[in-house]
Amino acid sequence: MSWKPELAEIERRRERAREMGGEERVARHVAAGRLPVRERIDQMLDKGSFREIGSIASRVTYEEDGSIKSFTPSNFVTGRGTVDGRPVIVGGDDFSVRGGAADGTVGNKMGWSERSALESRIPVIRLVDGTGGGGSVKTNTEIMRSYVPYNPEWDISVELLSTVPVVGAALGPVAGLGAARVAASHFSVMVRGVSQLFVAGPPVVYRALGRKVEKEELGGSHIHARGSGAVDNEVASEEEAFEQIRRFLSYLPSSVYEVPPRIESEDDPERREEALLSFIPKDRRKVYDARKLVSLVVDRDSFFEMGRFYGRPLITGLARVDGIAVAVMANDPRFGAGSINADAAEKMTRFIDLCDTFRLPVMNFVDNPGFLVGVEAEKRGTIRKGVRALAAVYQATTPWCSIIVRKAFGVAGAGHVNHTRSSPRYAWPSGEWGSLPIEGGVEAAYKRKLQAAPDPDALRRELEEKLASLRDPILTAESFGVEEIIDPRETRPLLVDFARRAFEIIANEVRGPRARGFRP
Structure with missing residues (x-):
């Protein structure tokens, strides 16, 4: 007797989880210029380094005979990997399953990833797409009540910022808690024309303010990377976003318990330009x-x-x-x-x-x-x-x-x-x-004298020339x-x-x- 049948069943479930929200939803996601979540993670990390955690976490219903009736994978994919050989924790939203909302999650995978980064003292990379684990009113219909909101694992998010490098990438329309997770970082990036970030999306804005807005108008990179400062950098593609994340991390230690990395330099230390x-x-x-x-x-x-x-x-x-x-x-x-x-x-x-x-x-x-x-x-x-x-x-x-x-x-x-x-x-x-600069300083210090002078401009020039010698x-x-x-x-x-x-x-x-x- 061996455990091969059980392992085979686990592998079958992993395969179903890799189908994400289904072929049609994934195709729409790709048509919008966005990579599927596991492809994102593979491009972000060193080749072959990703070890997924919670790979079969899913919502499953069963027939009376115990066979699977329905299978919906968790919309949050996480695990460990390396960037330039250094370990990191990465977590990505799967927009093809419930738009990344909390009612599509299973267990506390996001909380596990953040806490694991904190306890392991390694950087955390958030690939955010959707509400990033935020709530949906559909949850109310499932639990048949409303609830006082809270920000899950926010205490960990705050502690992370003082302990390990935290990176947030907005890789699609990002709202609510997802937007907060991007902003609560040391470095953030979004893709021009593909990513949008907002506290609440166009439907909520319309109901609240009576104004119809498009996602790009409301929270495109021109708003946040070139205006509000909520996001640090804008890029032309997801691939460029991953490259900027790798480069940012290359300057930082894995945690505050380590020294920033030093590399060999080929540049002349005595160079005089x-x-x-x-x-x-x-x-x-x-x-x-x-x-x-x-x-x-x-x-x-x-x-x-x-x-x-x-x-x-x-x-x-x-x-x-x-x-x-x-x-x-x-x-x-x-x-x-x-x-x-x-x-x-x-x-x-x-x-x-x-x-x-x-x-x-x-x-x-x-x-x-x-x-x-x-x-x-x-x-x-x-x-x-x-x-x-x-x-x-x-x-x-x-x-x-x-x-x-x-x-x-x-x-x-x-x-x-x-x-x-x-x-x-x-x-x-x-x-x-x-x-003060001399020009403004003369105007302030000699205001009355200038007003009383028969030729204020000549006196102003005289005073400025005299003070300029002291510069x-x-x-x-x-x-x-x-x-x-x-x-x-x-x-x-x-x-x-x-x-x-x-x-x-x-x-x-x-x-x-x-x-x-x-x-x-």
Whole structure:
């Protein structure tokens, strides 16, 4: 006697589970430009590494003789696998079975996957499609009552954010709890024209507001990756989404109990780019390409940008310096001269929290004329969101280095570093700083004198010319108001020294979750 008959029955059920919602529903799913859930997982993970858990979890009814009458597989597929040889937990919704809603789940597979990632201290990848395990009113008809809602395993979701890398991918129309699961991540991505994300879909919006909207209008990538900031990046295909997820994870440790991975670098640590010598225009009104500046300093082709189209005055992303994973911030003068608006402040807060959670050294390329001014900026609550960003700077303890490439003015400019720390800070000869830019400062400080002058414009020019002579960064360095003015070509070698020492410090720290958790 052997257990072959039982094993054969288990395999038959696995085969039925792989049929998902049936041939017709799967075909509609594919026709909409979306991969079936197991194909998604296979493309996301290293080839052949996926080991499914709960493979025969399903809703089954039986005939009186014990044979199967109906079989509906769980609409959540999960298990373990590897990405670049490192273990991860992955979970994906099967939209072909009840649109990914809670009444299509079986047991607590989603909860198991999240808790397993937490206890195993490995990243979790959420491939969300549908309501992502959220509720449906059909549940009420099944249980013959309503219920007070709760967010399943949300305590685990919160703890995950302070412990392991969490990635959310919106791969179709994503609503309710599914949308929340995408947003409650360290990195999120959605597919242009295929993915939509919203608190509630068009039918609910119509009943609530009396307005008919299409899914793309309500929550396409142009809304969330280029507007609201609810999703970090947009991509052209699911394959590109999986590639971005792999790249994001390559910079991070598997958990806060480990050190960010270091790789061998083929880039010369002593590389000095001649282009940096004249990179910042002498004309203060001219802009430059801040992304190119970053690329000239970090390891070649290593910069991975996050949130490019949200909070555009601030560039954020991950990179490598001498093979060491680092976090990069840079003001972009092409948008509001690099001044921090409300969106950029929120982006900055979340990014610094990511860096501090996983102990990524921060390199901040500063060209910050201050918080954005004006009526609209005040309406957006820029100062409230701005001081939250400053709090993140001052709460962070990860190694930090600032390069002042041009402007550092006002409260926002002062927040380029926690001034109570002896963090390395260098200035380029193009640097200028103060409580206010001279132009605005003259208008505020000499308002009455200008009003009383017979020729206000001539007096304004005279005052600005006089104060401009005090803008020379050498004068500040003479009084040790800035630690060192450097040749811009020396930037990479100095940052290599910083990154190497930062890596040693982090490697010898007592590791674990920060006292203050990650804020999604």
